[in-house]
Amino acid sequence: MEFRIDPSSRLPIYRQLRNQIREAVARGKLEPLQRMPSVRELSRTLVVNPNTIARVYTELEREGLLNTRPGLGVFVAHPKAELTEEVRGQRLERQLDEFLTEAVHLGFSCEQVVSSVTERVTQFRWQSDGSQAS
Amino acid sequence: MEFRIDPSSRLPIYRQLRNQIREAVARGKLEPLQRMPSVRELSRTLVVNPNTIARVYTELEREGLLNTRPGLGVFVAHPKAELTEEVRGQRLERQLDEFLTEAVHLGFSCEQVVSSVTERVTQFRWQSDGSQAS
């Protein structure tokens, strides 16, 4: 995996990196048990302070996406959904409305949006249906 | 239209309000030429610093969503998409990937996501197809 930081972005470095890792996991480009680059290593390659990298890893661990083993390194975790159905539904809806709002203001039509979704959705790693949701 | 500030959100007040206005326009709850509440009025009803409200209006005017007519008030603008086809496509894609990433991590299945979209999409005000921007 390669990550890239855009220093000219108004988005803080740690958020850029965090988002990229989250997306990579969601796309299956990073798989469970896989080892992440070490804090110092990523720090060197991205030319970013080690503390900033460590912060990203710490946050993603708290979210359950990564596991860190002291002395060994940081690893991609097995997915597990710990949230209530209600909360999960609310969050999906909120994200969806944000997306649709943006799409409207960009001037797209309903059909264009739906077809974008059905097309793009194939690039991600989904739970098999039935497992856990509303 | 009613707007609400959620103090428990980590999102700054001005962004919460800006997002709500953008969404209201996208949903057709605010229509072109409609008058917005004055800065002072909104400031009172939301119990928010007038400077903060003014900032929101200013930003939305820059985005082309609102028009300020000095002495008369602030009005919802007619939509106009000024971006190139390429930029619009990129932005939609980026927003979409963000949404899909979140959906994966929330543990939803592909089918659930697609059905949420097709259902929710009806609540927004879309361009009729073909006309899409320019």
Next chain:
Amino acid sequence: MEFRIDPSSRLPIYRQLRNQIREAVARGKLEPLQRMPSVRELSRTLVVNPNTIARVYTELEREGLLNTRPGLGVFVAHPKAELTEEVRGQRLERQLDEFLTEAVHLGFSCEQVVSSVTERVTQFRWQSDGSQAS
């Protein structure tokens, strides 16, 4: 509320403070909507680096115990349980076993432990029953 840091403790400063805040909330000594001391203020009174305080506040916000409003300060949040019943049950059990293990090694009897619990339990702020649990 008063917080105290024991520099001679092997527990990191940020964990000491975090635990104290969590316990204060659980005991009702800190109530929802109440304002927390500012980062800089706590930093001065505890003679601890502001970054360390900020870290505590950030983590507690992510846990849902605190809300931070940029420019205004940090506030105690309204409680909300977002986790699955299953996860909640597992965590309670794990904490309980840890406690009981310690109690055994300290040489207490079953009766002494149960009476300690029933007595001590009154000092905390509980959900009314029925609301949400196994």
Next chain:
Amino acid sequence: MEFRIDPSSRLPIYRQLRNQIREAVARGKLEPLQRMPSVRELSRTLVVNPNTIARVYTELEREGLLNTRPGLGVFVAHPKAELTEEVRGQRLERQLDEFLTEAVHLGFSCEQVVSSVTERVTQFRWQSDGSQAS
């Protein structure tokens, strides 16, 4: 006895193992005079560095839970509570408050907590009352 290391735990290996041994003793699954697996043996079965196992045994010997007899192996010690009544009480209280704090934040009710305790308490090996320690 079987011990298991959970890689997805943020707890260092040596602490996971130490806790498991302490809990096993408290539950009576490990009894006084019983022989523990050798350092090399445990190292192989858990796929853990021998130094790490040795460290655990050393620490538990210092705590008085284990006895090492050079050339013979490591054995579970006879329990002996050497602490003063005051210290024991303080420690129990501290552990208990920690447990109750967690329970509150998980959203349990008072009744649920008490019933969990009275139920779970039967799985541990308690001192008969009166004799409590010394």
Next chain:
DNA sequence: GTGGTCTAGACCACC
């Protein structure tokens, strides 16, 4: 070697 903690001090955004 790995990650975790802490400090000092800078600069920015929010209200």
Next chain:
DNA sequence: GTGGTCTAGACCACG
């Protein structure tokens, strides 16, 4: 004034 981000550099614990 508030909190948020980032850097530099130190020291410690883990395996």
